[in-house]
Amino acid sequence: MSISSEPTYATREGLPSDIPEIVRVTNLAYAVEAFCIKGPRTDQGDVADRMPTGTFLVVEDRRNPSRILGLVYLSLSPDRGYLGTLAVDPDLQGSGLSRILVDAVEARCREACVRFLDLTVVNLRKELFPFYRKLGFAPTGVISFPLPSKLILPCHLVQMTKALVPDEAL
Numbered sequence: 001m002s003i004s005s006e007p008t009y010a011t012r013e014g015l016p017s018d019i020p021e022i023v024r025v026t027n028l029a030y031a032v033e034a035f036c037i038k039g040p041r042t043d044q045g046d047v048a049d050r051m052p053t054g055t056f057l058v059v060e061d062r063r064n065p066s067r068i069l070g071l072v073y074l075s076l077s078p079d080r081g082y083l084g085t086l087a088v089d090p091d092l093q094g095s096g097l098s099r100i101l102v103d104a105v106e107a108r109c110r111e112a113c114v115r116f117l118d119l120t121v122v123n124l125r126k127e128l129f130p131f132y133r134k135l136g137f138a139p140t141g142v143i144s145f146p147l148p149s150k151l152i153l154p155c156h157l158v159q160m161t162k163a164l165v166p167d168e169a170l
Contacts, residue, residue: 009069009097011104014056019047021068022056029087036124036153042085050075054082057104059097072101074108081109081164083119102135106164115165120157129158136162 014022023044030041047056054075061067070088074081083105088097109117119137121128122145129139137160145156 008062009059010062010065011057011059011100014051014058014068014071016048016051018056018058018068019044019051021066022047022058022071025068025071025089026085026087028090029093031090033122033125036122036151036155038150038152055108056085057101057108059088059100070097070101072105074105076109076112076114079115081105081112081114081117083117086119098131099135106162109164115163117162117164119160121160122155123158124153124155132160138162 023040023042026042026047027040030037033041050056050073054073057072057074058068059070061069068089069092071085072083072087073085074083076082083102086098086101088095088101106117117137118140119132120143121132123142139158140161141159143157143159145151
């Protein structure tokens with residue numbers, strides 16, 4: 001018996017038919033924030049509203065294409081990309097899917113000649129800062145949490161940025 005080295009997943013753009021799975025995986029992945037933020041992270045209306053303004057990249061299970069394993073949201077402006085809603089099914093966290101998704105976002109940004117990639121992190125999620133630093137992001141500022149009525153604990157968002165071009169091109 002031979003074992004295939006072919007990955008059991010594929011990365012592609014999310015479709016409107018993926019909205020229920022995008023919501024499911026996002027809410028599972030962000031359940032860890034229940035100590036500081038009330039309620040689900042997203043819903044079908046929120047995801048549908050964001051589809052026209054950006055792209056959800058999803059990792060699907062090739063054996064079961066209707067099952068999304070992870071996702072990330074990307075929006076582009078002339079000089080900057082924004083990476084949001086990076087979510088991986090909790091059973092698969094630590095498997096490298098987040099890195100695959102971030103690499104896919106960076107590739108799209110470079111194709112679009114974007115010089116910077118931005119993201120935000122809830123300041124109370126201390127475990128995320130080393131992960132993003134390892135990927136080349138650095139804190140650049142703070143902003144208020146956009147939905148204060150959802151807060152259980154006081155918190156804010158930390159803005160992080162990564163240059164996607166060499167220093168001499170900045």
